[in-house]
Amino acid sequence: MYRLTTVLITLCTIIFTVLAAPIRLNGIATVSIEKRTTHTGDGTWFEVGTGACGYTDQDSDPIVAISAQIYGSGSNCNQWIHITNTDNGQSAYGKTRDECESCGSGSLDMSPGLFEELSTLDTGEIPISWHFMSKDWSP
Known part of the structure; x- marks a missing residue:
């Protein structure tokens, strides 16, 4: 009886481990567990x-x-963001290092550089769309 229970527990553990892993095709993950939200x-x-991240x-940075x-407890500190100026299509990457108290939830304050x-x-304010990059991503 003890042997049968051990075998069943081992099989269940293996099945749940396989189901929890992302599917890979040619070494590339094809299923992402992190949803990318585009903010405007x-x-x-x-x-x-x-900055607030310390x-x-x-x-120029x-x-x-x-x-x-969005800042909340600061869990996004040092995470890269992809930002697009929706008026001219120009895009750039910035690193989260501060909190903007006066910004709306979809707005960003950026360094001059x-x-x-x-x-x-001179423009001062531009319409943007943006999203966080994966935590381990870096340009």
């Missing part, structure tokens, strides 16, 4: 310094401050 809002720029950055609603990859500083 306004993009603005700010002079950076020491890092001190320069205006590709830095993003996300809304307080990052903002200039999408528009001129």
